[in-house]
Amino acid sequence: MGVLISTLYRIWAINYPPTPPKNSSAIRVGILSTAWINSLAIITPSSSHPGVTIAAVASRSLERAAAYAERFGIEKWYGSYEELLADPGIDAVYIPLPNGLHAHWAQRALEAGKHVLLEKPFTSNASCAQALVNFHNSLPEPRPVLLEAFHFRFHPAWRFFLSLVAPMRKDRIEEASAQFSVQSGFFKPNDIRWEFDLAGGALMDIGTYSIAALRDVFGTEPEEVLGADVRMHENGGEGKVDEGVKAWYQFPGGGVGSIDGSIAERGWFGLPRIRIPKVMVKGKEVEVKGSDRAGNGEVHLKRRTLTMWNFPGPHFWHSIQILDQHTIRRAADGLTIKSWAESEYKTAYTWAWMATKIQDAAHWSTYRHMLDQFINKVQGKEGSGVWISGEDSIKQMKAIDDTYEKARLPVRLARS
Ligand SMILES: NC(=O)C1=CN([C@@H]2O[C@H](COP(=O)(O)OP(=O)(O)OC[C@H]3O[C@@H](n4cnc5c(N)ncnc54)[C@H](OP(=O)(O)O)[C@@H]3O)[C@@H](O)[C@H]2O)C=CC1
Numbered sequence: 496m497g498v499l500i501s502t503l504y505r506i507w508a509i510n511y512p513p514t515p516p517k518n519s520s521a522i523r524v525g526i527l528s529t530a531w532i533n534s535l536a537i538i539t540p541s542s543s544h545p546g547v548t549i550a551a552v553a554s555r556s557l558e559r560a561a562a563y564a565e566r567f568g569i570e571k572w573y574g575s576y577e578e579l580l581a582d583p584g585i586d587a588v589y590i591p592l593p594n595g596l597h598a599h600w601a602q603r604a605l606e607a608g609k610h611v612l613l614e615k616p617f618t619s620n621a622s623c624a625q626a627l628v629n630f631h632n633s634l635p636e637p638r639p640v641l642l643e644a645f646h647f648r649f650h651p652a653w654r655f656f657l658s659l660v661a662p663m664r665k666d667r668i669e670e671a672s673a674q675f676s677v678q679s680g681f682f683k684p685n686d687i688r689w690e691f692d693l694a695g696g697a698l699m700d701i702g703t704y705s706i707a708a709l710r711d712v713f714g715t716e717p718e719e720v721l722g723a724d725v726r727m728h729e730n731g732g733e734g735k736v737d738e739g740v741k742a743w744y745q746f747p748g749g750g751v752g753s754i755d756g757s758i759a760e761r762g763w764f765g766l767p768r769i770r771i772p773k774v775m776v777k778g779k780e781v782e783v784k785g786s787d788r789a790g791n792g793e794v795h796l797k798r799r800t801l802t803m804w805n806f807p808g809p810h811f812w813h814s815i816q817i818l819d820q821h822t823i824r825r826a827a828d829g830l831t832i833k834s835w836a837e838s839e840y841k842t843a844y845t846w847a848w849m850a851t852k853i854q855d856a857a858h859w860s861t862y863r864h865m866l867d868q869f870i871n872k873v874q875g876k877e878g879s880g881v882w883i884s885g886e887d888s889i890k891q892m893k894a895i896d897d898t899y900e901k902a903r904l905p906v907r908l909a910r911s
């Protein structure tokens with residue numbers, strides 16, 4: 496009951512956060528498009544940030560931009576993305592365009608001297624990501640900030656989970672899995688995710704979360720895609736768009752990672768199939784040296800499994816389980832003498848666990864944490880220290896490309 500009440504409180508507080516007055520030096524952000532994700536990802540988080548003002552919105556249609564600006568109380572609106580980029584009063588842009596347009600508009604925004612918060616996936620493919628990062632690096636100092644909007648990776652709960660994983664990283668992870676799906680019917684038939692031409696597909700959309708989770712867990716890049724099974728979308732995407740994906744990766748040190756996700760999740764007979772997104776990390780069995788639980792001629796072994804439920808949206812609710820399975824074995828022949836399990840559950844809704852000076856609160860969503868870091872970077876402040884470099888975004892896109900290639904599907908293309 497307590498968990499339900501606090502979850503309901505957080506849902507309310509995240510959607511209706513306190514709205515402090517803006518600083519006179521607040522960063523003025525423009526939004527490229529009227530995408531549905533805007534309110535969750537940038538408008539509401541900005542409303543609680545004294546250092547950020549949503550100053551303009553641009554759309555391909557002036558009427559749509561005007562109506563959107565009125566609905567969200569945005570001061571300026573433009574009927575083209577170019578016009579917003581040409582506005583000298585805009586410091587930074589948030590780009591929630593279809594995936595295939597990310598690279599083009601990010602480069603245009605950087606050329607215009609704007610800081611860029613670019614939705615995930617960073618670009619359509621790795622070579623595009625490399626070209627964007629090269630372009631960024633070629634700009635004279637001080638360069639504008641460029642960040643892939645990989646929101647969950649900024650949340651303290653994800654960082655807390657990774658801090659538990661860290662001691663297992665060196666050759667001690669046996670397997671890890673990440674699973675994230677969206678119910679069938681959530682995305683309408685005309686959604687951008689079903690368009691190959693816009694770099695759609697499940698792997699590009701939700702699959703990128705699971706791949707990033709595995710890369711963060713192992714703290715390194717997959718050596719090889721061992722296998723990739725895709726379920727194709729029936730009615731769109733020229734037969735090239737995946738609606739579901741499962742893939743397996745070999746990581747250095749012997750661990751195997753797997754992903755499982757769909758943007759049209761359904762169960763038997765097309766019935767809804769609700770699965771809470773989760774990441775599971777299973778360690779190898781290791782000896783507990785000097786254990787007082789093992790008698791003469793016995794060894795005490797322990798296997799740790801860490802599970803985080805709701806890794807992509809931990810601000811609403813999450814749970815982290817630390818499960819230790821203990822076994823006492825006879826050293827001579829490995830016979831199990833005794834076994835038991837110890838389990839505990841943790842949460843980390845704020846950075847309090849790190850004893851940082853960050854003044855965060857329950858109404859800080861993953862997007863609010865990410866925005867904080869984006870603004871900190873613009874202002875040269877350290878904040879939580881979490882960052883996603885251009886190099887990281889290139890490696891992330893390479894893992895996506897390699898998975899599509901293994902599944903014998905074409906790597907996504909960029910367009911303008
Ligand atoms: N971080 C997160 O939690 C989420 C991230 N995303 C990411 O954000 C991006 C946008 O996703 P989503 O909000 O679902 O997208 P929407 O379809 O709602 O919005 C995309 C916007 O792009 C503009 N646009 C420009 N060219 C085209 C085109 N050819 N076809 C369609 N729209 C076009 C449109 O705005 P206009 O007409 O006004 O110019 C449209 O509203 C994606 O990259 C997605 O991966 C999405 C959801 C969640």
Ligand SMILES: O=C1OC[C@@H](O)[C@H](O)[C@H]1O
Pocket residue numbers: 677700701758
């Ligand atoms: O980034 C995302 O997160 C939430 C999902 O619903 C959505 O498909 C995806 O784009």
